Amino acid sequence: MATITKAAVCRTTGKSLSIEDLELSEPQEDEVLVRVIATGVCHTDIGMRDAPDRVPKPIVLGHEGAGIVEKVGTAVRKVKPGDHVVMTFRSCGHCPNCRQGVTAYCDEIGTLNFAGQRSDGTTAFNDHGTAIHSHFFGQSSFATYAICSERNAIPVRQDVPLEILGPLGCGIQTGAGAILNSLKVTPGSDVGIFGVGSVGLAAVMAARLAGATTIIAIDTQRSRLDMATELGATHTIHAGHEDTFTRVAAISKRGLNFAVDTTGNLNVIRQAAEGLAARGVCGLINTAKGGDASVNILKMVLGGRSIRGIHEGDSNPDFFIPQLIEFYAQGRFPFDRLIRFYDLAGINVALDDMESGKTIKPVIRMPAAH
Numbered sequence: 001m002a003t004i005t006k007a008a009v010c011r012t013t014g015k016s017l018s019i020e021d022l023e024l025s026e027p028q029e030d031e032v033l034v035r036v037i038a039t040g041v042c043h044t045d046i047g048m049r050d051a052p053d054r055v056p057k058p059i060v061l062g063h064e065g066a067g068i069v070e071k072v073g074t075a076v077r078k079v080k081p082g083d084h085v086v087m088t089f090r091s092c093g094h095c096p097n098c099r100q101g102v103t104a105y106c107d108e109i110g111t112l113n114f115a116g117q118r119s120d121g122t123t124a125f126n127d128h129g130t131a132i133h134s135h136f137f138g139q140s141s142f143a144t145y146a147i148c149s150e151r152n153a154i155p156v157r158q159d160v161p162l163e164i165l166g167p168l169g170c171g172i173q174t175g176a177g178a179i180l181n182s183l184k185v186t187p188g189s190d191v192g193i194f195g196v197g198s199v200g201l202a203a204v205m206a207a208r209l210a211g212a213t214t215i216i217a218i219d220t221q222r223s224r225l226d227m228a229t230e231l232g233a234t235h236t237i238h239a240g241h242e243d244t245f246t247r248v249a250a251i252s253k254r255g256l257n258f259a260v261d262t263t264g265n266l267n268v269i270r271q272a273a274e275g276l277a278a279r280g281v282c283g284l285i286n287t288a289k290g291g292d293a294s295v296n297i298l299k300m301v302l303g304g305r306s307i308r309g310i311h312e313g314d315s316n317p318d319f320f321i322p323q324l325i326e327f328y329a330q331g332r333f334p335f336d337r338l339i340r341f342y343d344l345a346g347i348n349v350a351l352d353d354m355e356s357g358k359t360i361k362p363v364i365r366m367p368a369a370h
């Protein structure tokens, strides 16, 4: 008998998700069927709901799923039924960047994560015979069951609560990875984090882990700055109420060795770049809706400064997600402080609360019996 999954379906651009019962296909030979325990919500889910042409619809979104392996395809060796897994972005495993372990820059990242179907054209879900798009970020985790591939199922230890782990699959590994993997923040350095939502706060925690001695959090929301201070920021700047550039220059006399932008605001990005010390690096995480920014080339050249994009924190998830869980278990990476839980029935409230800034990281708990 076919498995029925409850899923939040995005049928119409910009409209609320609808909770529906869908029929689930069997996992293919390299696939893993996961009973989703909980899933984080990321701004990219909202972006895809609202973009007319980024993913095909109707689709089940969600890409920070954590759950228990229910069944595996015949070729799967990495996980087995009963294993706890975090689902992350999918990569091909054989292009040059994948072979070097920088899977976030996989040649096939677009088709594997945003096509809304398998490469053979099939989808994981159907509604009375009509295909519903799936495999969003290789998982579509806004459902009680998800089908991912062996590659993007990351086995995790079972002595930490599974319901908090999903956000490690995207937002949290992105912020932490930007600091630890991409920028390789060094002890004693001055770091500026522009925008301290879930990604920026993960970056703050990671900067403290890396031994940065000046960690400046910049945000328009006072409550987020307070959270940043609790998590390791040494200074805060309340954007809109004080001049960011002047304050950064006053705090960091030689300039920032590392800056991270999560706001996507072009003026903020300019401030981050202009606040860099000689040889400083500014990492861009927010895609700024595809916008263009200008920088002063003279400052870039003479100071050896650079600006670079960062996708998924340059994470090699098989290694990095367990590493972050270890930091969490040691009490050195309390990312659970950013989480507020919602039921699946309340998923649209969760999306609204994330959009309004009320909640830093919504996590949807799936119904227990299904």
Ligand SMILES: NC(=O)c1ccc[n+]([C@@H]2O[C@H](COP(=O)([O-])OP(=O)(O)OC[C@H]3O[C@@H](n4cnc5c(N)ncnc54)[C@H](O)[C@@H]3O)[C@@H](O)[C@H]2O)c1
Pocket: 042, 043, 044, 170, 171, 174, 194, 195, 196, 197, 198, 199, 200, 218, 219, 220, 221, 224, 239, 262, 263, 264, 265, 268, 284, 285, 286, 287, 310, 311, 312, 313, 357, 360
């Ligand atoms: N590159 C990647 O791989 C990747 C991965 C995950 C998320 N993202 C993206 O990263 C971005 C950040 O995600 P998030 O969950 O932290 O979002 P968020 O909205 O919680 O955080 C952004 C923060 O920036 C602050 N902000 C906005 N405008 C500002 C301004 N002018 N000055 C100072 N602060 C300002 C907001 O108050 C907010 O706290 C999103 O766009 C998300 O889609 C990128």
Ligand SMILES: [Zn+2]
Pocket: 042, 043, 044, 045, 063, 170, 171
């Ligand atoms: Zn994401």
Ligand SMILES: [Zn+2]
Pocket: 091, 092, 093, 094, 095, 096, 097, 098, 099, 103, 105, 106, 107, 108
């Ligand atoms: Zn690849």
